[in-house]
Amino acid sequence: MYSDRFNVKQTLLQYGKNINFADELQHKMTNEDRFLLKELKANVQRLFQEYEQLKAINNSLEEKVVNLNQEIAKLQDENADLRRENENIKLANQLLTGKDEDGEARRKINNLIREIDKCIALLNK
Numbered sequence: 417m418y419s420d421r422f423n424v425k426q427t428l429l430q431y432g433k434n435i436n437f438a439d440e441l442q443h444k445m446t447n448e449d450r451f452l453l454k455e456l457k458a459n460v461q462r463l464f465q466e467y468e469q470l471k472a473i474n475n476s477l478e479e480k481v482v483n484l485n486q487e488i489a490k491l492q493d494e495n496a497d498l499r500r501e502n503e504n505i506k507l508a509n510q511l512l513t514g515k516d517e518d519g520e521a522r523r524k525i526n527n528l529i530r531e532i533d534k535c536i537a538l539l540n541k
Contacts, residue, residue, distance in 0.1 A: 445453065510521040 507521050507524055511525075
């Protein structure tokens with residue numbers, strides 16, 4: 417992508433040099449040639465201006481993309497944290513109300529106890 421921008425700028429600069437060279441030859445030109453040269457100069461200048469404006473817009477948009485990607489990652493982390501918290505609240509409610517008919521709360525507690533036992537065993541090594 418950068419090489420495309422570089423090529424565009426190089427091409428425009430080359431046209432600019434050719435136009436400057438043509439200025440030196442104006443005394444050999446007809447009025448129509450002079451008019452066309454003046455028009456070409458104006459078009460090249462306009463292209464330079466548009467190129468710079470588009471480059472600035474592109475840079476701004478690339479920066480926005482980076483910022484939005486960072487925000488997405490942050491929100492995904494926050495979402496995962498909230499889901500874990502929600503699961504923990506559900507588990508606590510099941511234990512407090514005694515409504516653990518399918519044994520889900522007991523399984524989760526047993527899994528947590530096993531994980532804690534594994535951590536203790538690793539610490540004792």
